[in-house]
Amino acid sequence: MQPSTPNRTHITEFVMVGFAEMHAMRLLFFALFLTMYLLTLAENLAIILVVGLDQRLRRPMYFFLTHLSCLEIAYTSVTVPKMLAGFTGVRGGKNISYAGCLSQLFIFTFLGAMECFLLAAMAYDRYVAICMPLQYGALVSWGTCVRLAAACWLVGFLTPVLPIYLMSRMTFCGPNVIDHFFCDASPLLALSCSDVSLKETTDFLVSLAVLLASSTVIAVSYGNIVWTLLHIRSAAERRKAFSTCAAHLTVVSLFYGTLFFMYVRTKVASSVNFNKVVSVFYSIVTPMLNPLIYSLRNKEVKGALGRAFSFRSWKGQ
Template sequence: MESANSSVVKVFVIMGFPASPQLRMLFFTLILATYILTVTANVVIILVIKANRGLQRPMYYFLGNFSFMEIWYTTSTVPKMLESFMVGGSSITVEGCITQLYLFFALGSTECFLLATMAYDRYLAICRPLHYPSLMTLQLTTWLVTAAWVGGFLAPLLPIILISRLSFCGPKEIHHFFCDAGPLLRRSCGNALLSSTLVSVLASLVILSTCLLTMVSYSFIISTILRIPSASGRQKAFSTCGSHLTVVVIYYATVIFIYVRPISPSSSELDKVASVFYAVVTPLLNPMIYSLRNKEVKESLKKLVRKNRVLVKNIGALFMVCS
């Protein structure tokens, strides 16, 4: 890890992407629009699922939790990223930096566990439809979601505790758009080999194990789809499954590229670009692919919009009468 002949750093400066002021404002606008769309889409999904009793089923319970997680996952990094684009650098205390790292890792681990859980749920629904109601019970659904959240927040706890005990030296600039493990550990004054190794090992275990489980589930799903006698039925099933797989592959390809390897002693612009995909792009794609393309969700959304229009009209009429 890097060291420097300077005093211990108490505040870091997140540099983001080096660019001219004009480019920074362009990036700021694009990322802000993406962030607003991501949060709005996920909030809409949660409201639709809550409002429609017909969607109170395991699949939508998982999707609701996934949307809730995505809101906080993208919020853990994007605001600081926007600040760095706005002013050319965003300051953050060492404690704040470590807190951001923990939240990002915890929510990222939860996402991996939820993706594996959702893939398993679809495997049961498609490959074992007659046994699905007796297998995916309310008790199992609750247990799987609870395990995903608890496991996600416990997984990075030990390396974060070790990192919090380190001292950090200058330069104070972090050449990334958030406090990721590599850029932070490269600012360690002393030997951070144990922390670095533990981050790599635990990240690899979580990412590779959940990726394997997810892909195994999808392989069984694809095998079942191939046996559908109707060509139109196969095409429709492949359209949905292919969209899910595309998002999953983009997410896992980028996180494997970044975390399933020893932490590099030097920063890379390619690492930052790859990080944008799993921190900004896939949180936008997930609600579009998993929920808003779903026929039941779209119908429920239309009903909710019509209901609210009627409510707004009635309230408007009431104000007209009162005035």
Template sequence: MLNGISISLPIFAYHTMSLANQTSTDEFVILGLLNLPGPHPPFFIIFLLIFLVTVTGNFIIMAVVGLDLALHTPMYFFLVNLSFLEIWYMTTIVPKLLANFLMKSTTMSFAGCMTQLFFFVTFGATECYLLLVMAYDRYLAICKPLYYTSLMDTRMCLQLVTSSWITGGLTGLMPVLLISQLEFCGSRVVNHFFCDIPPLLELSCSDTYPTEISIFVLSLVVLFCSFLLTMVSYFFIVISILRIQSSNGRSKAFSTCGSHLTVVLIYYGTMMFMYVRPRSGYSSDLNKYVSVFYTVVTPGLNPVIYSLRNKEVKLSLKKVLRRFLAP
């Protein structure tokens, strides 16, 4: 085992140096998920299937909610926005990952790298805000049922979703503006499967300390505040559920909120591990594997959690299928 490691490390180092020598001054080399030379068709097939299933699942949720008037409620309106977001979130990252499985590495221009980084941060931050909005919606529905209809009307829903998208876009601008000002005068081999913040900071030959602190504070504010407010909402939700006399009522309420809470814990757990910590805690290989959770796994879980475990969505899907398949 030790001999295998000692042999593979020089091969990886040689492979990285050869890639660096072939790189244009305006291009980055995206090394990929696996630090091994050569194509990897099995991984390509696995991640391609995950990508197709996830995109299809989210499209199905959007279609079913759009076609069934019974699901035209605030909760499902927010769910449609989350599904729409997940499709673009994965499309920003996964195609480059798939290309890396078929080739030793892929190149990306500086402008392309900054564009990918912008959309990645924008979609990631917007997901935080949408998850918070969904938690607030469940809080009003369970804790303030008499006021829910008047408080969560169409105008409020549109304002909350629009604010989430706009704030997400503004959040995505800051890291791009900061990192685009750095100099990259040495190796441009990005030890990752997309243009993420930690590997780009590692490659810069500028003083990255002000940039690191600024991005750390931004990540801390966005992730911690969103997560804290989401957990506060669920604290009051759980208290209200426990007061329900009917066991069926408690079960239904826990089922509705449990799905959302599962996604929240997985998503925030991995995101905080990645971005709310000092650079000394960075480990390139570990970062790549953790990144798979919030770029591939979590978007793939959403259709399963929100549809296969949701009776209303399953009933609506059956109605829609009967409508289209009926002679």
């Protein structure tokens, strides 16, 4: 019999199992994930600081990069602190309220979708820069950049509205143990005593729409870039043009590879432990690697980092 309460749920709190199978090594994993989280914060803050201070990086490409760094900080902060609390064994460290769980899922989905669209905007920027350099100033003006970034944040925010609404209408009658380290849709669906078919279908279609729309822009952009590069006679010019895309293309490959695998499929019928490993990769490892990829593969960023954090800079020389 369905409950008559407005939120239609008997459960007011969930318990996240996290990595319970690794209980004997919990302190080691706590130290590992804490180190990765602190590195993610430091790296992305360094990118934001350097782009903000260095006049040579006041260009659309780096404007989008600062948005990506802000997003990565928020993306990891949504899940990692709560996961670390679970490793400590403190009372209530693994508990999360029903409202808190849905909020975490909403924010995580919002930021993940927003990253997809932001990477698409960055691909468009590279396409115009390489394929239409004479029109770059007109097509990618600062006003265009602001509108593109605002559209990415807005569409990303709207993406989880329907899925979270449907989740909030579902009934959870127990148990309340989530076999994951954050409130992802798949383990929540496994706990519901409602019919999950509509929710699964909606999740699949929304995820597919976001991934296909953003990846199509990226694929078309890079398809045109490759076509343009093939018609450049100078090998040195080809390498120089491609080097401006290498970091972005690497980030795209890492991010989309895991997302296509995780979300464009049936939610419940999946290996829980394997899902946790993949989730760690795209929610913790990738945000830590992205700033390194951009700084190691981009001479301008490396130069700006060197100027900003060199000993001579601190001495004001």
